[in-house]
Each structure stands twice: as C-alpha cells, then as structure tokens.
Amino acid sequence: MTTTTTAYDAVASACDDVREGGPDDAVDGVPVGAVARPASTEQVAEVVRAAAARGLTVVPRGRGTKLTWALPPTSADVVVDLSAMDRVLDHAAGDLIVEAQAGTRLADVQATVGGAGQRLVLDETVRGASIGGTLATNASGPQRMLVGTARDLLIGITVVRADGVVARAGGRVVKNVAGYDLGKLMIGSYGTLAVVTEALFRLHPVPAVQRWVSVPVDTPDRAHQLAQAVVHGQTVPGALEVDWPAGGTGTLTVQYGGNPDGVEGRVATALSLLGAEAVVADETPAGWASYPWGAGETGVKLTFVLSGLRDVIEAAHEVGATVRGSAGTGVVHAALTDPAGLDVLRAVCGRHGGSAVVVDAPAEVKRSVDVWGPVPGLDLMRRVKDQFDAEHRLAPGRFVVSERRDLG
Amino acid sequence: MTTGTTGLAAVTARARELVPAAGVITDHARLRTYECDGLAHYRVTPALVVIPEDAAQLAGVVKACAEQGVPYVARGSGTGLSGGALPHAEGVLVVTSKMRSIREVCRADQRAVVEPGVINLDVTRAATPHGYYYAPDPSSQQVCSIGGNVAENSGGAHCLKYGFTTNHVIAADLVTPQGDLVTIGTAAPDAPGYDLLGTVVGSEGTLGVVTSATVRLTRLPEEVRTVLVGFQSTDAAGAAVSAIIAAGVLPAAIEMMDALAIEAAEAAVQCNYPEGAGAVLVIELDGAAVEVAEEYAEVERLCRENGSFEQRLATDPVERALIWKGRKSAFAAVGRISPDYIVQDGVIPRTALPEVLAAIAELSASTGVRVANVFHAGDGNLHPLVLFDETREGEAEAAEEVSGAILDLCIQHGGSITGEHGVGMDKAKYMPKMYDADDLDTMQLVRCAFDPDGISNPGKIFPTPRLCGEVPGRRKGAHPLVEAGVAEAF
Numbered sequence A: 001m002t003t004t005t006t007a008y009d010a011v012a013s014a015c016d017d018v019r020e021g022g023p024d025d026a027v028d029g030v031p032v033g034a035v036a037r038p039a040s041t042e043q044v045a046e047v048v049r050a051a052a053a054r055g056l057t058v059v060p061r062g063r064g065t066k067l068t069w070a071l072p073p074t075s076a077d078v079v080v081d082l083s084a085m086d087r088v089l090d091h092a093a094g095d096l097i098v099e100a101q102a103g104t105r106l107a108d109v110q111a112t113v114g115g116a117g118q119r120l121v122l123d124e125t126v127r128g129a130s131i132g133g134t135l136a137t138n139a140s141g142p143q144r145m146l147v148g149t150a151r152d153l154l155i156g157i158t159v160v161r162a163d164g165v166v167a168r169a170g171g172r173v174v175k176n177v178a179g180y181d182l183g184k185l186m187i188g189s190y191g192t193l194a195v196v197t198e199a200l201f202r203l204h205p206v207p208a209v210q211r212w213v214s215v216p217v218d219t220p221d222r223a224h225q226l227a228q229a230v231v232h233g234q235t236v237p238g239a240l241e242v243d244w245p246a247g248g249t250g251t252l253t254v255q256y257g258g259n260p261d262g263v264e265g266r267v268a269t270a271l272s273l274l275g276a277e278a279v280v281a282d283e284t285p286a287g288w289a290s291y292p293w294g295a296g297e298t299g300v301k302l303t304f305v306l307s308g309l310r311d312v313i314e315a316a317h318e319v320g321a322t323v324r325g326s327a328g329t330g331v332v333h334a335a336l337t338d339p340a341g342l343d344v345l346r347a348v349c350g351r352h353g354g355s356a357v358v359v360d361a362p363a364e365v366k367r368s369v370d371v372w373g374p375v376p377g378l379d380l381m382r383r384v385k386d387q388f389d390a391e392h393r394l395a396p397g398r399f400v401v402s403e404r405r406d407l408g
Numbered sequence B: 001m002t003t004g005t006t007g008l009a010a011v012t013a014r015a016r017e018l019v020p021a022a023g024v025i026t027d028h029a030r031l032r033t034y035e036c037d038g039l040a041h042y043r044v045t046p047a048l049v050v051i052p053e054d055a056a057q058l059a060g061v062v063k064a065c066a067e068q069g070v071p072y073v074a075r076g077s078g079t080g081l082s083g084g085a086l087p088h089a090e091g092v093l094v095v096t097s098k099m100r101s102i103r104e105v106c107r108a109d110q111r112a113v114v115e116p117g118v119i120n121l122d123v124t125r126a127a128t129p130h131g132y133y134y135a136p137d138p139s140s141q142q143v144c145s146i147g148g149n150v151a152e153n154s155g156g157a158h159c160l161k162y163g164f165t166t167n168h169v170i171a172a173d174l175v176t177p178q179g180d181l182v183t184i185g186t187a188a189p190d191a192p193g194y195d196l197l198g199t200v201v202g203s204e205g206t207l208g209v210v211t212s213a214t215v216r217l218t219r220l221p222e223e224v225r226t227v228l229v230g231f232q233s234t235d236a237a238g239a240a241v242s243a244i245i246a247a248g249v250l251p252a253a254i255e256m257m258d259a260l261a262i263e264a265a266e267a268a269v270q271c272n273y274p275e276g277a278g279a280v281l282v283i284e285l286d287g288a289a290v291e292v293a294e295e296y297a298e299v300e301r302l303c304r305e306n307g308s309f310e311q312r313l314a315t316d317p318v319e320r321a322l323i324w325k326g327r328k329s330a331f332a333a334v335g336r337i338s339p340d341y342i343v344q345d346g347v348i349p350r351t352a353l354p355e356v357l358a359a360i361a362e363l364s365a366s367t368g369v370r371v372a373n374v375f376h377a378g379d380g381n382l383h384p385l386v387l388f389d390e391t392r393e394g395e396a397e398a399a400e401e402v403s404g405a406i407l408d409l410c411i412q413h414g415g416s417i418t419g420e421h422g423v424g425m426d427k428a429k430y431m432p433k434m435y436d437a438d439d440l441d442t443m444q445l446v447r448c449a450f451d452p453d454g455i456s457n458p459g460k461i462f463p464t465p466r467l468c469g470e471v472p473g474r475r476k477g478a479h480p481l482v483e484a485g486v487a488e489a490f
Ligand SMILES: Cc1cc2nc3c(=O)[nH]c(=O)nc-3n(C[C@H](O)[C@H](O)[C@H](O)COP(=O)(O)OP(=O)(O)OC[C@H]3O[C@@H](n4cnc5c(N)ncnc54)[C@H](O)[C@@H]3O)c2cc1C
Pocket: B037, B038, B073, B074, B075, B076, B077, B078, B079, B080, B081, B083, B084, B085, B086, B096, B116, B137, B138, B139, B140, B143, B144, B145, B146, B147, B148, B149, B150, B151, B152, B153, B154, B155, B156, B157, B204, B205, B206, B208, B209, B210, B211, B331, B332, B420, B421, B457
C-alpha cells in the first residue's frame, strides 16, 4: 500500500493540488508517495481522511526549513504541504492578537502586525520558517527570556486529527481556562499528534528603542558570574545570550527594549554590571537568533537550570562544541563536529536538571546516537499518542525514545 | 465503574493502613465539613475524606481507588469558585492540607519546589528574602493552595504582564489515576517530548493529583507605582485602558470597578475611592525605575485625555495596600449590599468592553437584576457579580438567567466562559456553547490517555464523558529499534 500510485490515487481527489512525490520531496531522506497541497482546514481534513481510509502515513510540512529536525519519519506516504495556507486571517490590533494559517511565514506575520507597531515575540531562528513548523518544533531564540516561548504566546489552535476530524481549542482571548489546553500539547510534537492548520497568538508592542550590550568573556566562570549578576539585577533584560565558538572565548550579550530614557538608564546599569570591556550597539549583533551549527554538524538543544551555566559551557569547550543561546533561561544550542561529545553534554545537562536533545544532524549521526535521550513522563506520552493516533500514521518515528534509558 | 460499599470499604481499609488515623475521616458530621468549595450552593457529602501526609500515602490511596473503581476528588483549600472540588457522593476526597512544605527555594535557579497544599502567598513569603516572588496572585492568595492553582491555572491581577499559573510551573510530580507517581517536566525549561505539564495545568484535577510543583520565581521589581484613577463612566475608563494598551504600555495590572462595586467596597473596607466615580481603574506599573517613570507619565496623560477627574498615586506601601484593598475585597464586599450573589468569570476581547458592558447594563435594567462589575480590564476578564436574595421568590432563577446571558454575550464576542475560575461542575453545561462536539471529543482523548476509567474528579469540565475504548494496535513502518523492542516510537 505504500507504492507511489496508491498514495497518489488515495488522496488525488481530496484536494485540488495533489501530485506524486519526487526526489525533492523526500523528508529527511525518506521517499514520499504523494504531496497534497490543501488550501484550507477542510481540505487538510479531506486529505487526512483519505489517507486514513487507506492506512497511509501522513507527514505535515510547513515551509520545509526544519524537516531534518528530530528523527526522520519511518514512512511518508503522503506529505501534507501547508504552503498554500499562507494567510494572516485576522489581526485585531486593539486586542493584540493575530490569527494565521499554519503555512504562513513567521516573517509575513511580523510584517502584517508590525504595521500597527506590534510583534509576535517568536524569533525567526531559521529564515523562512512557517508558524506551523515553529510550533511543531518548539523553536525558540533570545526573546524567550522575557515573554517565553510558543507555549506562552499561543492562545488558540485548529488541528486536523489523524482520523481527519477537525478540532479547535483555546480561543481569541488571552485569558481562558475552559477545557484542556490542547495547543500546548501540539507544541514540540513534531506533527505526531495532529496536523496544525491555524493558530492564534497574543502579540506585544514593538519597543520604541532597542540596545544590545556585549562583553567578551574568557572563562566559563566569568560568563557564569556575569549572567548571574544580570538575572538577579534590576535591569529587566529582554534577552541574555551567550555565544562561545569552539576553541575560542565567548561573548555575553544583553538586550534591552523599551522607552528611550528607560533603555538608556538600564543600559547604563548594565554597563556598570558588566565592566569596562562592555560595549553598546543599536543593531542586532551578528549571529543573533540563529543556531550555531552548519551543514554536516550535529545540532543539540541543551537545557539546564541557571546554576549549571558554567559547567555546560565548560563541557561544550571540552568536547569542541560551539554553544550559542539563552544564558538567561538555560536553553542553548550546541554545534558538534564529532557527535561523540553528545554523551558528555547529556550528562552535564542531566546533572543540572535538563536535557540534551539532538535537533538536527546528518542521517548517519541520527542513526548512531540516541537522539532524544531520557524523556520524563514517557509512558503518559505514549498513551497520549495512542489516543490521538492509534495507528501511528502521523509522522511515525519522529519521536523515538529508547526504553533502555532511565526515564526519571 | 463499580462503586458501592465494598469498593469503598476496601479503600477505607487501605487508607487506614497508609495514613495516620487523624487523616482518615468517616464520621458523617465531619465529612459534611467538606461538602462544598467556594461555590457553596453545590453540596455533596463525600463518602470518605483522606488527608495524606506525603506523596507515597496519597499515591497508595489513589491506587486503591483505581483497583476498586472508586472515584476520587482532590481538594486543596476549597476556595475554588466553579465547584471543581465538589466531592463525589460515593467517592473519596483527597485533601492536601497536610502537604505544606516548601522543599526548596533556589535563588540561583529562580525556582522553588513546593508541596501541593502550600498556600500561594507563602511561596512569595519564602522567596522575598532572596529578592524574588511567585508572580501568579489570585485575590484568594492568602488561603488558596498551589495544587489548586495548578489545577485551575489560576490567574490574578498581575497576570496581564506576568502570565498565569501555567507560565510559572515548570515541573510537577503527578499521581496518575492508576496510582503511579510520575514526574512531568524538568527543572530546566523545554522538557523533551510532549508538553504534558501544559495539559495538566488547568485540568482541574481530572488528570491526576499534583503532589509537588516546581515553580519559577520572578525578580521583585525595582519600582512599583500604583495609581487609582476616577472616571465618570465605565466607557471613559474603558477608553483609557484601550489608549494605554495602544500606546504600547504593558502595566502589571489594570483593574476596573463600576459604581455598584465601588459602593460595596466602600461599605466594606472604607477604601476611600474617588467620590461620585462611575468607574475607577487601579493601574500598577512595575519594572526598572527609569522605565516605570517614563511609562507613568504616559499613563497619567492618557487617563487625563480620556476624561479622568481624579488620579491618586500611592506614595508608600500603605497607600498602595489601601488602593488594592478595595479591589481585592470586592467579592466579599458585595455581600454587604446583597445577601446572595453569583460571581461570573467570562472573558471578552478587550475592544468589546464598551459594547458588552452596555449589553450587561441593558440586561440588568430589563430584568431588574443588579449587576456589579469588577474585572481585570487589561485582559478582558469580567467578573460580573449578579446580585439576588434567595429568600425572595424567583430571584435566584432570575439571577441565574442573567448570569447565563452574560456568558452568552462573552461567547458571541469570541470570548470564553471562564478566564481563571475554571469550568468545574458549574460551567460544564456551557462548554458545548463554546466548543463543538468534535472539540470536546478531542480534549477528552487526553482524558482517556490519563484516566481511561474516569475516576479522577468525574463529572467536571465535560458535560458528557467520552467512552475511551480499546486502542487498536495496528502500526505502520516501525523503526528498527522499535521492532527490536528496545525503543518507543511516536
Ligand atoms: C475571594 C476569592 C477570590 C478569588 N480570586 C481569584 C483570582 O483572583 N484568580 C483566580 O484565578 N482564582 C480566584 N479564586 C478562585 C480560587 O481561589 C482558585 O481557583 C484557587 O486556585 C483554588 O485553590 P484551592 O486550593 O482552594 O483549590 P480547591 O478549591 O480545593 O480545588 C480547586 C480545583 O483544583 C483541584 N485540585 C486541588 N488540589 C489539587 C492537586 N493537588 N492536584 C490536582 N488537582 C487539585 C480540585 O479537584 C478542584 O478541581 C478566588 C476565590 C475566592 C473565594
């Protein structure tokens, strides 16, 4: 049932834009039977229902910028390409909310809401990313420090279930505790629970001015001390980033946004905290809100409680990894040239209450390492998966966790 | 589900083995003291009350419930306003009031680890010496428990800027409806896998019992400015709120009270609000001192431009406390001007405020039912207090009707039936007005994953339970690790 014609035939009449999968459609190396490009939630539901009727696997695709993240699916009979669902459906400026279809580029959302002096506080960490893909991968950047991540901004969601049923949760208001928060469950689920088709977010005002204060740091201990000084200080930073190239020395950067006088005062305080070598810039520094890994390298997301910063940087240094990310929240990304360093990073993050998850890596690396590592609550997750997708047809295998691992 | 005395007797016997005698209550008179939560017109006497001292005892009791098919309900401080902790007549009420230790306060990590019975304000008290506090601040914070906050995803006046409970809980220990103790989330952010924690927070005790919560602590701000602003009308006050938000200012709190609510607060706590005001706003700005000074100037101007006739800036903590006293005592104060009242918790998009307030006023005028309005104006969370006198024929029904009509208004404007008090028993019947059958069915997939037998706080949130059924075992394209039986594929 996984032959090309079958997949194509199965969904060909489900929406107007269906074609056979070609070599360029492969999902992280996995061949695709058919690509359906629905234009509405209803059409997505039609496609998913048609696939369900034939027992076909379904892999959602937004703009394809992070398809190589997590493990490759074990099968991809039908790719649901959401790029035709690219509209901002509603921007209610007075209510500071925006509603968009899942395939809408984050940049396009920003352009729309930016006209009213507003922004969706999600960093575009990979150029061209869609909001659906950003949710599915729970991608985040420097701005997570002040307002958080997708889970703190998403207020409503529309999904298509594995059986093709359309469901909504949340709503158009920021404050809402009616029913379970299904939106959060979708964030970071890599398309394994349902296909996200529409999302509503809360917005924030664009600050009048922004400044970046950077300081070179030559030891992990120095970075640690300064980061602690900043987080326990009173300057209310919008971001606190560390950037530490493999084999080199690091930089800490604190970002401020707000009113002109306010920012000036906060920057002055920051300069006194960070010492004589600190400098102020009025433009985003190079590398800001981007991941450190390049082609062929292994990208790992490291999380830890703040008191672990020193040890994490030290460990990264030891295994020759570049690290970059939010020193203010304990979420950084590492680029490894030799994936053997993963175990060292995982151990140090584990000691500091966190985890090390391989985000993106060459196929052969993903085959040879434990991509996800220990996952607390795994049994409950399996039960959730079984309820939402009993036949395991949605992005199967993206999330594979070894049972040999300690789950605590 | 097989309930009844046999099952219950077995659970009682097990509870006596696990929990010290004082923590197992079977005496009818004492059971009755647990018959309701903060929403006192729903009353059910539980069959058994158990007050465990730790997670292991609690898990043991839930495991016995699971084995016997006996339903159970968790209870924190019982201040909930939706009947969420309303007991089950044939079930066990598991009370967390003896699990009150703050296990850890860590300044370096900006975290605290607390047991579920810990009182909200005590977390802040423990963190304050370190320069930190626990941001979610329900008006009931002197009495409500963290477990209850987690279950309800409680909010508070300062949630406009700082978010709700869900934004501040990073990990939890949960006793599942099977009686297993599991940790969800990690002390660090972004735990790998599905965001189970995000689903458990706000699930009103239907997915298990939280026995420990790791919460984020927030830096105490350098500067706080609280200003009380008087307006002729709620429309003028509402316009000021819109202007402030449109100007890009995000205050820590913007609260509104209308004339009737002011009258009640005045009678109760003599808060000395501006005389003759048709509405007052309590606006609080916090953050870095330089930033707050600039924002305050803007807020002051915007209020003036929108017709404020008096602005009173608190100059010290005593004055600030007095301003907040009027607001925070508003619910109880309404008891001074009416023997009975219903507190609603609907939410509307902020821009719909003038329209919805006008519609509520019309409803009140046409039915003769008085409505006092106290609300979180910044995020459109209304708390209309619908006044009535139960001893007078028909008044309770009329109030109930007005109250329902207000929720309809909220839904019509794209809002929610509850912003922070939860659905519980009280609003389950309104859920189908907000969500369609498929939406509710999908939410209940989560319920089926956690609690297929439906024993954890049954009858709450969902008007009709979903039958969970067997999960078919068909799989496609298994990963080699999975086929070898060493891994779990999703
Ligand atoms: C005067 C007053 C003012 C209030 N103001 C606010 C406000 O500003 N904002 C706001 O959000 N709420 C407010 N509330 C409502 C209430 O205080 C909150 O919902 C609070 O979180 C309930 O906590 P509790 O400990 O009393 O929980 P309870 O009432 O005991 O229980 C509430 C729910 O939580 C469940 N539960 C309790 N403990 C656990 C646990 N450990 N694990 C799993 N489930 C559990 C119960 O089963 C129930 O469903 C107010 C209430 C009053 C009386």
